[in-house]
Amino acid sequence: MQIVPKPSAHLAVAYQQASIKSNLTLVWYFSIVALIGFGVHLLHHLRLGSGAFSPDMMPYLAVYLCNVLYALVNLFLLPSARSTNHISWRTGLLELMYPAFLAFMATVLSIYTSVQGHGPVPFIMGMMVIAMLVQGHLIFLYALLFSCWLVVSAGMLQMLPMEEASSPILTCFTTMLIAFFIARLAERTRVDQFEMLQELHEKNSLLGELAVQDPLTKLNNRRYFSNKLEVETARSLRYQHPLSLLVVDVDDFKKINDNDGHLVGDEVLIEISQLIAQQLRAGDVVCRYGGDEFVILLVEACAEQSREIADRICQSVDRTKFGRASHKVTVSIGYAQYVGQPLGDFMQQADKMMYTSKKRGKNQVAFFGYGMGAESTE
Numbered sequence: 448m449q450i451v452p453k454p455s456a457h458l459a460v461a462y463q464q465a466s467i468k469s470n471l472t473l474v475w476y477f478s479i480v481a482l483i484g485f486g487v488h489l490l491h492h493l494r495l496g497s498g499a500f501s502p503d504m505m506p507y508l509a510v511y512l513c514n515v516l517y518a519l520v521n522l523f524l525l526p527s528a529r530s531t532n533h534i535s536w537r538t539g540l541l542e543l544m545y546p547a548f549l550a551f552m553a554t555v556l557s558i559y560t561s562v563q564g565h566g567p568v569p570f571i572m573g574m575m576v577i578a579m580l581v582q583g584h585l586i587f588l589y590a591l592l593f594s595c596w597l598v599v600s601a602g603m604l605q606m607l608p609m610e611e612a613s614s615p616i617l618t619c620f621t622t623m624l625i626a627f628f629i630a631r632l633a634e635r636t637r638v639d640q641f642e643m644l645q646e647l648h649e650k651n652s653l654l655g656e657l658a659v660q661d662p663l664t665k666l667n668n669r670r671y672f673s674n675k676l677e678v679e680t681a682r683s684l685r686y687q688h689p690l691s692l693l694v695v696d697v698d699d700f701k702k703i704n705d706n707d708g709h710l711v712g713d714e715v716l717i718e719i720s721q722l723i724a725q726q727l728r729a730g731d732v733v734c735r736y737g738g739d740e741f742v743i744l745l746v747e748a749c750a751e752q753s754r755e756i757a758d759r760i761c762q763s764v765d766r767t768k769f770g771r772a773s774h775k776v777t778v779s780i781g782y783a784q785y786v787g788q789p790l791g792d793f794m795q796q797a798d799k800m801m802y803t804s805k806k807r808g809k810n811q812v813a814f815f816g817y818g819m820g821a822e823s824t825e
């Protein structure tokens with residue numbers, strides 16, 4: 448029987464991690480409450496004078512003392528267990544120990560108070576509900592609850608006359624059922640909340656991706672490029688790594704649109720974006736800057752390598768037969784090298800070189816390099 452909804456399969460591990468973390472947080476707070484509770488009870492017992500340490504009170508004192516020791520252990524161990532990102536046997540154990548400990552105390556005190564004539568309800572109710580709420584692995588809890596109930600029943604049957612025992616056992620059973628449903632409700636809420644948060648998180652990351660993606664070519668867009676340009680130029684300066692910029696513009700793209708229609712124009716842009724991406728290495732950055740213009744950051748590529756890549760892009764577009772385009776498609780490319788100049792100048796140099804290519808007859812590359820003469824050498 449599936450008592451509590453499980454999170455969907457792909458979220459199961461994440462849920463377990465989140466669940467253990469929140470359980471450990473709860474255990475930590477319960478430990479503090481246990482310490483405060485112990486202080487209050489201790490004061491109460493001390494006010495009883497010599498009666499505080501009578502044999503009648505010993506089980507209570509023993510349980511309080513165990514609680515304090517356990518709380519102290521938790522207070523020391525939990526912060527480090529909570530800060531880890533993976534589920535270790537230590538975190539699992541800490542998480543399981545608390546309900547087990549509460550159930551143990553509940554059982555002992557239930558039997559003891561019943562025999563004294565107080566009935567088991569307050570302990571069963573308080574301890575079990577808390578234990579179940581704290582715990583995420585409900586199968587374990589159900590087993591625990593059931594065994595506690597068996598022990599309590601057996602203990603009371605042994606120690607009370609039959610007619611007096613049946614009522615507390617029935618109350619104990621009813622209380623467990625209530626605890627069971629409260630726990631089920633709590634766990635269902637936790638799973639729902641987790642799935643909602645996870646969905647929100649996934650949608651947020653999707654939104655983040657869409658914000659920097661060009662919808663047509665699926666390349667990154669201008670916004671992404673601006674950020675990347677700042678990051679890569681700073682890195683290039685810091686580590687003295689070469690960095691080059693290519694500006695690629697489709698030649699006479701307007702004619703493709705006018706002759707073959709915008710849909711064909713779109714197809715050409717998509718195909719060119721793929722051709723460009725095929726020529727680049729993993730660390731390089733290619734973005735659609737706008738319209739029929741693409742920009743490429745060649746990371747750690749020296750001038751010679753950058754020239755080769757630019758030539759390859761130019762030639763691969765030249766060689767490709769674009770499906771539905773009625774005439775030849777080519778690109779003009781401008782190249783600039785980063786040597787610490789202001790970013791605006793860097794962009795302008797590559798852009799200017801792209802226009803130089805156009806002026807020289809299109810379908811070619813023009814280079815701007817500080818070591819290569821003032822403006823263009825080719």
Ligand SMILES: Nc1nc2c(ncn2[C@@H]2O[C@H](COP(=O)(O)OP(=O)(O)OP(=O)(O)O)[C@@H](O)[C@H]2O)c(=O)[nH]1
Pocket residue numbers: 663696697698699700701702704708709710711712713716737738739805
């Ligand atoms: N199909 C399509 N066309 C676009 C898109 N974005 C911009 N354009 C068109 O691309 C054309 C760009 O033309 P220009 O770069 O100004 O000029 P060109 O015809 O390429 O001429 P040169 O750049 O001088 O070679 C314009 O007609 C725009 O309307 C798009 O997403 N899809």
